[in-house]
Amino acid sequence: MRLPNLSSTNAISAKIRELDQKRFEMDRQISSGQKLRFPEDDGMRLGRVIRLETQKGQLTQYQRNASYAEEFLNAGQLNLDKLTELNQRAQEIARSAGSSLNGPAMETYGHEINQLIEEALNRINATHRKQALFGGTKLKPKFASTDVMLGKRQTKTFSFSEVGQAWADGKRRIGFGDEMIFSLNGREYVFQSKVDGLETDEVAARVRDLINNQSDVLSDSQSYETSQYKAFVRGSGSSSLAYDPAVDLAAAVSSNGELVVTGAVGKTYDA
Known part of the structure; x- marks a missing residue:
């Protein structure tokens, strides 16, 4: 019977240790769910992970921006709808005022028109999250009178x-x-x-x-x-x-x- 020499034995032992180390690494990856632990484990894969994380952050920010834009547009549309209603009411008053009305009726319509104007100013000076809806990039719009308060007249x-x-x-x-x-x-x-x-x-x-x-x-x-x-x-x-x-x-x-x-x-x- 021929006995293996010492070099063959060492090679087999090294292979066994290498396989055991790989098994240990696989067990660690399975238990932790992470394939990479240190940057030097796989530089190319780590670079790809970093790029994916960056893209993920960008997509998250895009989603936030889209949600804010949707809120902003909805708020603007709501105020425009209200302005349309105010305009329609003003037209109704104008048509009614064209007929023969007594003094008290005209005075009542006059007060209502003033209230409609103030409400319109409130609408066009409206803000959403401290950003003017109709003021472009300005934080404070300057339409007629800023921060109009209904009825606050001396x-x-x-x-x-x-x-x-x-x-x-x-x-x-x-x-x-x-x-x-x-x-x-x-x-x-x-x-x-x-x-x-x-x-x-x-x-x-x-x-x-x-x-x-x-x-x-x-x-x-x-x-x-x-x-x-x-x-x-x-x-x-x-x-x-x-x-x-x-x-x-x-x-x-x-x-x-x-x-x-x-x-x-x-x-x-x-x-």
Whole structure:
């Protein structure tokens, strides 16, 4: 019987150890679920894993961006739908106002139109996750009035129930030389009577026109003068009261003859 030499025995033992090491490695991979443990295990495979992880992160970000874009578009579409409804309601009011309506009805429609305008401003200034829906890349849009708050307007009402004398026809009138001064937003709106028996309705109408037709430059503001009265705008007598053009005063005469003055949304003024 021929006995193997020592080199053959060593080779067989080394092969057995190599196979045992591979078996151990396979057991480890099966138990851990990972084929690679160190970068040097397989450089090419590890590079591919890194690329796949990078692509996975990119796809995840794309998915987030797509979800955000969908939310953004849905929010924009919702506001556009609401703006369409507001426009339709405004058209209905315009058609109704074309017919013969009494004073209270016109005043009611006027208030509703103001509310529609404010609601429209709210819609076009809407944001989603602090990003303006209709402001491009700007965080704060600048459509008319930013951050409009419905109903947040300062309103001052001037009643003429105690002004002048009440005549037999129920109307109140002022006399010759009477002067009425309305101090608003750092300016004075002055009405001077040149005759006796001038109706307070005329006073309210002229002061309304002074307010609505005034200019930011005081000298360019409208004035009115007839044989019966003189109406004009002048600066305030107090140096502490300054004119603020952003207040944007608007005046109207109510159905009962009161002068109603309203400022811009979110603005206050002295009165």
